[in-house]
């Protein structure tokens with residue numbers, strides 16, 4: 001790229017030079033100054049690109065906690081470099097002593113032993129340096145991964161509308177590995193810098209002045225040439241890494257959605273596309289191979305010729321008695337060492353820049369602003385409008401306050417969970433009434449498309465509202481706002497007396513049992529999936545300081561950690577667990593499974609049938625014992641038989657709970673006491689079921705018509721209902 005840019009820069013300078021030449025009537029002086037400014041611009045570009053000051057500041061932020069280790073490694077580096085640099089001089093000295101008749105053999109042996117001591121000292125210092133650096137690297141990687149994952153987990157939902165999963169995974173794995181290796185690059189670069197600078201000094205000191213002047217030219221030429229060439233090699237290598245990361249992201253997406261690919265017979269298509277991406281990576285890798293090989297070729301040739309040059313010159317000088325054989329040997333070693341040092345500095349500089357780039361990408365996410373989820377958990381407190389007596393016992397509190405069950409917390413072997421039972425007791429109970437007041441909403445990723453346009457709804461405590469509407473009318477969006485996954489653009493939502501936006505989002509989510517249209521399970525056993533509904537949530541009740549703590553201690557156990565919900569299964573929780581398994585009819589099919597409740601459900605639960613998956617999801621929602629339920633087409637994947645089973649269970653589960661049922665099914669209307677019809681983000685009709693069905697609005701008539709065509713009509717009311725006349729919205 002630089003090569004493509006350079007001619008244009010040169011042309012530009014050429015143009016301006018011609019102009020000035022014309023103005024001044026030409027002249028060598030202006031030509032020279034133009035050449036100089038062009039060279040300066042080139043050098044500026046060479047040194048400044050990709051090294052923003054912010055990256056260095058970010059780098060310091062990352063390195064700061066490891067100061068003691070880094071200082072130790074730095075001290076070890078000076079010792080090992082000094083030993084390495086002293087070695088050729090000592091060897092040369094020993095060689096010269098052998099030829100000196102005035103020196104005894106014992107003295108020579110002592111000098112040789114001193115040489116050996118220096119070697120061992122250098123080796124020990126190198127061991128310490130590498131050990132300190134490697135542990136610092138691992139600690140930095142641990143800290144960055146912890147911080148990055150925490151940051152991603154707590155991001156607002158819209159963050160995930162604009163970032164791909166593969167990209168985030170890449171940050172957590174690849175970029176952090178590259179970023180933390182920055183220390184090795186820096187240490188390697190520093191060691192080589194010391195070697196080359198001190199080595200050059202020693203060469204100047206040892207070599208006669210005539211030799212120095214003939215050596216300087218080739219050294220300077222090699223250094224500048226190699227520097228420019230190093231940047232060129234690095235650019236190619238960065239492009240290759242980026243192309244490979246893209247390629248892997250695409251592959252990951254396709255493998256995790258293999259069923260969709262398979263349904264469309266997309267295997268060949270995907271293999272072909274993947275191959276195209278791989279070919280592109282290979283073309284860059286080929287370029288990289290030429291460039292890297294070229295670098296070795298240049299250094300090999302230059303190094304060899306340079307040594308030959310040195311040997312030839314020193315040979316003549318030895319014959320003239322101007323320099324000793326020992327000094328020549330030391331000089332040759334220093335020249336090799338210094339040459340290698342310069343090469344090392346250049347390659348470390350390139351890798352350092354690459355690591356800085358990775359640091360920048362990682363810090364981009366870590367520096368995202370804090371969200372509400374980063375704050376300590378604060379449930380709403382204060383007087384409720386319809387006061388309920390404050391619980392006098394843990395059992396009473398458990399009956400009133402939905403989750404977490406105080407008894408479960410009190411039973412827990414975990415001290416911090418036991419403490420949080422007090423938090424649960426302090427939470428003032430409330431009437432689970434849901435109110436939407438003139439709610440408008442646009443998704444942040446599509447601010448111009450208004451999805452909800454002034455929605456007003458009131459769901460009295462303990463009642464059930466069915467939300468109907470055509471596809472895209474905003475039904476699921478309504479649920480997402482209720483769960484505080486997105487804030488409304490304007491208007492307010494209330495849970496009992498609490499304005500949703502004034503409440504801790506974790507508290508809001510704890511009030512709902514949710515089953516979604518597309519039931520997703522984790523790659524765990526059936527038991528762990530159901531218990532996830534309760535156990536995961538307990539974690540935000542406990543002291544969260546360990547989540548923020550960046551302190552690293554020696555791990556107490558070397559055993560691979562396992563997700564095991566058994567350890568939290570208190571007698572109280574076990575009873576609740578058995579109850580919801582029966583209620584959601586999970587117990588029915590689990591009996592037929594080879595490992596019963598320990599059956600592994602596969603990635604995203606794909607080793608279960610749609611109906612089984614949905615029943616596990618219902619059990620997972622019910623185990624939270626929430627005051628409100630939110631079913632978004634919760635029974636969509638069930639056949640008629642399972643649906644009836646689950647409906648019986650749901651009927652039971654819904655008793656005394658406020659429920660929002662988003663549905664396309666006539667059968668779900670059986671449960672509803674109220675119906676709301678959404679049309680293009682507006683409430684077209686809302687009221688008691690009987691009233692609404694007696695006078696359905698045109699949208700509802702159309703929907704009911706479609707429903708009775710797609711689902712066997714099951715409700716007497718709706719079957720006999722005669723559509724229109726038009727109703728008031």
Ligand SMILES: Nc1ncnc2c1ncn2[C@@H]1O[C@H](COP(=O)(O)OP(=O)(O)OP(=O)(O)O)[C@@H](O)[C@H]1O
Pocket residue numbers: 161443445446451469470471472473474475476477478
């Ligand atoms: N994350 C998102 N980012 C941007 N737009 C979105 C997002 N999710 C949904 N939308 C848009 O919001 C509108 C309403 O979608 P929503 O999912 O609420 O409809 P719905 O009534 O639930 O439809 P369906 O019955 O088909 O599930 C649609 O136009 C959709 O494209």
